[in-house]
Amino acid sequence: MTDNTIDHHRGHSTEGLEDEVIAQLRSLPDVEVPVGLSKQIMAAVHGRKRSWWRTVIFRLSRPRTVSFTPLKWAPVGAALMVGLFIGFNLDRMSTAPEPSPAQQLAQSENDADVHFKLGRLLLANDKAAEALVHLKQAAHAHPDNASYRFWVGVNFWTLNDFDQEREYYQSALTIDPDYLPAHVYLGHNYLDQGDWQTALGHYERVLQDVPDHPEALFNRGVALRYQGDTALENNAWAAYLDHYDRGEKALQAVTYLNANGNFSFRRIQMGPVEVVKRRISFRPDETVLEGTAHHTLEDIGHLFEQNRRLELHVVAYVANDAQLAKLRAKKVKQHLTDQFDGISPQRIKLSWFDVGETIKMDDHVYQLGSSIHVFATTVEES
């Protein structure tokens, strides 16, 4: 039983009704999440901190290299001694008076974690100036904590102090050169300044570890665009579009790519949805689909199969060869109907031309020698 067989289990008399129900399901809207829900959830999460032993067990279970430096372990030894001392004198200590409020305040003032959490909370509540005091205090108390310094940087960004922002990200990277959030945000900082090359370096570093990082992928394209290296820029957009095929950024990326005269990706209107896909390409002068075309047609077929109100138009262009254009259009149709049981041939309309496709983008007119343009329109029920 394949994904499609569910459609065959129904009698023909109900097919129209089924189409109607599926079409309705396709357009069923989501409700919007109440404003502030995520903050409310996070406030509740903060109220139930994870048990420390789980964190310890998890940390201990992570593979890592440890170099033993005797001096480094001196504090641990001292802590053990203190622990033993406390253990032996527990009875006496339990009768000691409670610390005064002033002492408690003094203790919490030295607790970097408390300041850090308070700072993050204030920052999340748009109280950046108040947050800064606490985040800086946390960073001051633990100068070797990259995350604390990173968040001071974020705090400065919200205060529009971009120089300080940058300094803190840099200091976070001095502590931990592999701290990726700092690389991402430092990339943004340099991008905002117009220092494309440095921004690129940070985004590349992020992509080494996380090849599908959306912001790094997209902003790398932006930086290369401003640098004026069209070939690299196009590669960057293609890399982004290989991962993300819809949404505002994908449409922006393909617009930049196409504006450079590169049509390796195209916008495809599938009824109410616009997606970005690799172009449907054939081997030169043949009717054999290239490998990448199979992926595109698989995605299109999937969308098309789901929305039965759609009618697909396949338009083939081959300059000076109407016969080849016709065969290619038919090939696309055949591929889709062969691969998708739920697509009937009647829903695919073909047309072909013995001229290249003309694409206008702003002031430029591009002429493609051969291409396939597909789009789907919604057919209104009579």
Place this chain on the structure above:
Amino acid sequence: MLTAEDDRMVEAVLMGDVEAFGHIVRKYEKPIFNLMYRATGSMDEAADLTQDAFLRAYDKIHTFRPGKKFYPWLYALSINLARDHLRKKSRRPEMADLDPDNAAQMTWSDSNAAAEADRSADSERLHQILRTLSINDREAVLLRFRDGFKMKEIAARLDLSLSGAKMRVHRGLEKLQKAWGEKRHDR
């Protein structure tokens, strides 16, 4: 839904970074809220259940197996929570189907009718019919036909076997179709 990004976030949470969980919440609150809204029909209840789902996920995140996709895990956990909630909330067991999943149809209130007033008549009709399905049938149909998931993905999200998922989709669509036809005749 990016597995690598989710893995990093989960690992950060396990390392003690509570804020990393905030990224998870912001990323998935909408689909989980909508799941809960479809289950209860009330914005308030859906918000409470969404919070409960994320808190449960936070408490149990150590049981999440790295390398697996996070969202199906969260979705399965949420749907179980919704089902438990509906079972507890049921006040009229004599009207219930023997299938506990069908508790959903008893708990749907029309308190949110005003919020839905601006929806199209067809969408509203479909919502009404969806409310009569069991939570698993309803989610299976929506995952298949609205969100375009493959059967094995639906099975993972609903914590069902592949054949169980196919059966849910098949049965859900059949029920919808039947009810849709009847409603059409009623008009």
